[in-house]
Amino acid sequence: MKYLFLLLISCTSFAQNSEFPTAKVDAIVNRIQLPVIPSYQINVLKLGAKGDSVTNNKAVFDKAMALCRKNNGGTIIVPKGIYKINGPIHFVSNVNLKIEKGAKIKFSDKPEDYLPMVLTSWEGTMLYNYSPLIYAYECSNIAITGEGTIDGEGGKTWKSFKAKEGAGKNLSREMNHNNIPVKDRKFGDGYFLRPQMIQFFNCKNILVENIRIENSPFWCLHLLKSQSITVRGVRYKSLNYNNDGIDPEYAKDVLIENVTFDNGDDNVAIKAGRDHEGRANAATPSENIVIRNCNFKGLHGVVIGSEMSAGVQNVYVENCKTIGYLKRGIYLKTNADRGGFIKNIFVRNIELDEVEDCLYITANYHGEGNGFQSEISNVSFSNITCNKATASGIVIQGFPDKKVRNISLNNIDIKWAKNAISCTNAENVVLNEVFIGEKATTPSAAK
Numbered sequence: 533m534k535y536l537f538l539l540l541i542s543c544t545s546f547a548q549n550s551e552f553p554t555a556k557v558d559a560i561v562n563r564i565q566l567p568v569i570p571s572y573q574i575n576v577l578k579l580g581a582k583g584d585s586v587t588n589n590k591a592v593f594d595k596a597m598a599l600c601r602k603n604n605g606g607t608i609i610v611p612k613g614i615y616k617i618n619g620p621i622h623f624v625s626n627v628n629l630k631i632e633k634g635a636k637i638k639f640s641d642k643p644e645d646y647l648p649m650v651l652t653s654w655e656g657t658m659l660y661n662y663s664p665l666i667y668a669y670e671c672s673n674i675a676i677t678g679e680g681t682i683d684g685e686g687g688k689t690w691k692s693f694k695a696k697e698g699a700g701k702n703l704s705r706e707m708n709h710n711n712i713p714v715k716d717r718k719f720g721d722g723y724f725l726r727p728q729m730i731q732f733f734n735c736k737n738i739l740v741e742n743i744r745i746e747n748s749p750f751w752c753l754h755l756l757k758s759q760s761i762t763v764r765g766v767r768y769k770s771l772n773y774n775n776d777g778i779d780p781e782y783a784k785d786v787l788i789e790n791v792t793f794d795n796g797d798d799n800v801a802i803k804a805g806r807d808h809e810g811r812a813n814a815a816t817p818s819e820n821i822v823i824r825n826c827n828f829k830g831l832h833g834v835v836i837g838s839e840m841s842a843g844v845q846n847v848y849v850e851n852c853k854t855i856g857y858l859k860r861g862i863y864l865k866t867n868a869d870r871g872g873f874i875k876n877i878f879v880r881n882i883e884l885d886e887v888e889d890c891l892y893i894t895a896n897y898h899g900e901g902n903g904f905q906s907e908i909s910n911v912s913f914s915n916i917t918c919n920k921a922t923a924s925g926i927v928i929q930g931f932p933d934k935k936v937r938n939i940s941l942n943n944i945d946i947k948w949a950k951n952a953i954s955c956t957n958a959e960n961v962v963l964n965e966v967f968i969g970e971k972a973t974t975p976s977a978a979k
Contacts, residue, residue, distance in 0.1 A: 693749075743766055
């Protein structure tokens with residue numbers, strides 16, 4: 533179907549001032565601090581590591597971290613080779629794990645290797661579970677760099693957990709809703725909740741640069757309650773269940789740039805806790821997040837939600853494009869269990885190829901929940917192109933008593949869509965230069 537939409541509804545102050553705030557982006561980027569790493573270096577080969585893909589190098593990597601701790605930090609060099617590690621790497625502060633070109637860290641897929649349990653989070657609920665494969669807790673000045681690969685071996689044993697996770701997942705959510713003390717939320721063996729590949733928890737001054745991430749058990753890179761973060765030049769090939777690329781959660785001051793995604797789930801999913809627990813952490817929303825110059829491939833490009841109960845604000849996405857198919861391009865999702873807010877979201881200069889839905893905003897995700905409707909407001913989309921939307925071009929869904937507010941769509945060109953636009957329970961929506969289908973030309977004269 534061919535449509536022209538040039539619709540102006542209730543011009544508002546936000547819509548009139550919804551230009552991409554470059555000065556705010558620059559301020560965020562300028563205050564993010566890169567880690568400062570001491571000059572001490574240790575090559576894992578000198579400690580007896582073997583890059584033969586067979587030898588268990590767990591003790592060597594633990595020793596390297598211990599030496600860095602003794603020297604107040606340093607760089608752990610991993611040269612060319614395949615290094616099997618049967619268990620997690622636990623960071624200390626002031627360390628750069630440098631995985632050189634041709635090097636691969638390959639983790640085991642035996643769940644017992646990731647015990648004892650550590651404090652972590654699983655789909656927005658704090659609990660004790662298997663250790664993430666790379667785990668940093670309360671560290672500062674930490675980095676993972678180099679052109680090598682981290683392989684999470686997630687496609688066999690861990691993949692089988694997906695079908696068995698229901699009881700553990702539901703229990704974690706019950707504990708969340710019933711305010712069970714975190715110390716009593718013990719999971720791990722028998723609950724089948726897969727660990728994240730990399731998790732930075734309560735950390736600051738973080739750099740992840742140029743590495744390749746493959747085959748994660750669960751979320752690939754989880755930025756939990758951390759701040760001052762740079763992720764750039766990272767490449768993905770991780771197609772297992774729930775293989776989100778980057779998940780900032782309760783995160784602040786984050787730069788994600790020049791990343792090439794190829795994921796089995798969301799490329800970037802911005803979160804801020806789930807339901808009761810998230811609302812109790814309203815003082816720590818995810819905020820000040822810049823995503824730019826990335827190549828998207830996977831399920832969705834950029835997602836906010838659905839676990840966002842502490843709120844998400846000040847997100848800036850620009851100059852990104854897709855390689856191949858996405859289900860949804862930009863996706864804001866919450867429901868009436870979440871509460872919280874999504875606000876001050878700016879997206880510009882996005883090139884999408886074929887999608888199911890191009891731009892999707894919903895306050896009623898899965899039709900779930902009651903009593904905690906979220907506020908969605910102040911969202912600007914500009915200079916976005918899409919070749920084909922097999923379902924809908926633009927979707928906006930609020931509630932009659934909690935409308936989505938202040939949405940600006942400027943210079944949007946969707947060349948073909950099965951359904952052009954669906955907008956319900958929204959107010960102060962401004963569309964300017966929005967084309968879905970072929971652009972209309974001068975009307976023909978009556979004959």
